[in-house]
Amino acid sequence: MARVDTGQLDTKEEGFRPAIEVSDLWAGYDGQTALEGITLTIEEGCLAGLVGPNGSGKSTLLRVILGLHRHWRGEVRLFGQKADRARRLLGYMPQVELVDWDFPVSVFDVVMMGRYGRLGLLRRPGRRDHEVVWRSLEQVHMTDLAQRQIGELSAGQQRRVLIARTLSQEPRILLLDEPFTGLDAAAQHDLLDLFNEVRAAGKTLLVATHDLSCVAAAFDHAACLNRKIIAFGEPRTIFTEEILNATFQTHLLLVNVEGKTYVSYQ
């Protein structure tokens, strides 16, 4: 079962179908390399984590998949199609810190924005768009707060609004950037429940995070990233001291107490 170091999955496994295929991807900023030859396959219906310290290229990889950042070399395919032609399949949740929570919009407005890409210029949201928005709000249990200004929400609720917006894009693949940061344990748990529901509906999730405990608790697969793929596989198989040290380097402190390993991320 262990698929350490390759990033490639054995395609003979039952029902396996690749949702995201990244092959030999190189990218960076102003001559600085951020991603070095990333090869990674995420299968359909999978809750996959992309773990690594800050500056390891997690966000860059998501942005390349989304077409927001131009890569130097390599290829991204979504369900076998070239990514440029298949961006409609993607839903995206940016980092919460990048969102302007004082902006005068309601929860409903924000979730409706998920429909704008499909609507195209000059067209107004129709009945179906409203239905999708309400369904997305229902999925994250936020219908009661639809008319609230987004700044009046708690941290966990803010996260749910952004996920509802991602769902209202009707994606087959959800790319989520650091959804767990700033949440207390209970809110993180609720979020993991929600991810499981979304996965049960047949969606594929790729979650960039440095929260190892959430990934270890509930994720199918994880990729350890630090400019390169250090390891890929099931979290309990690849979250070894050696691999985590190679991924997080000085950012991570592993403490062994009576045979148990405690992880602290700095």
Add this chain to the structure above:
Amino acid sequence: MSAISDLTAYLTDPWASEFMVRSLLALVMVSVVCAVMGSFVVVKGMAFIGDALAHASFGGVAVAFVLGVSIYLGAAVAAILTSLGIVFVSRRAGLRFDTAIGVLFVGAFALGILIVSRQEGYIVDLFSFVFGNVLGVGQDDLLLIAAVGAAVLVLVALFYKELLFTAYDPAMAAASGLPVAAMQYGLLGLIALSIVISLKAVGIVLVVAMLVTPAATAQLLVRRLHLIMVVGAGIGVVSSVVGLYLSYHADVAASAAVVLTATVLFLMTFLFAPRRGIIGSRQPSILTKPEEGYSSPR
């Protein structure tokens, strides 16, 4: 009886003269357009850009004056070139946005002053653009304000959802396939046009108040962008009417009276607004934070 007829006279007298009616029409149109574009300015923190474009347009006014072409055209070209220049310079030179603004707008303004300093006989006429001269608004000015103002409002209505999404979350808007760069340049262009049509009525120095003050007041009262536009437009119109009455009866400069009226309305709202005012709110927003964590309302 006489008190009532006095009041009636107080209210109707100003409109006996045609130039006062033209002034009112100009101010009402300008304040509506400025409040709508000002809503974007306020929520995106672009007040400095608004001020810069207004000042930069003076260079265009002066050049147009010397060349003998339409002063509005000169102002529009200067404002649009400056806004493009700001984006270009800050991107290419890696300078902060507000640094690029500071360099370019004062340059354009100084060019205007340089040209004016050579045109001794015409200084008064040109300086009416600096401080505004709403009583000098003619039929042509009115038509131009109406046409350009209507065009700005129609474009905002047509592209409202794109402008909203781009202003709120450009990265996500780009990921959704929206033409983000076009919308950002377009927004600057529309702000530049609203400034240009306001120049004669309120002047370069005061136009930023027409952009910022009514929308800022509205933001204290309502919490959605389109409502800020509507309420801001209402506040702008009220300020224009009240300001013009003050100007007529107290014999003070109209543009200053309008802006000061808007400022007083802002301060009153700031003190007494039900939700966010200092006195009216039961829970000062500074002291209360939404509770942390999430409890699912099932």
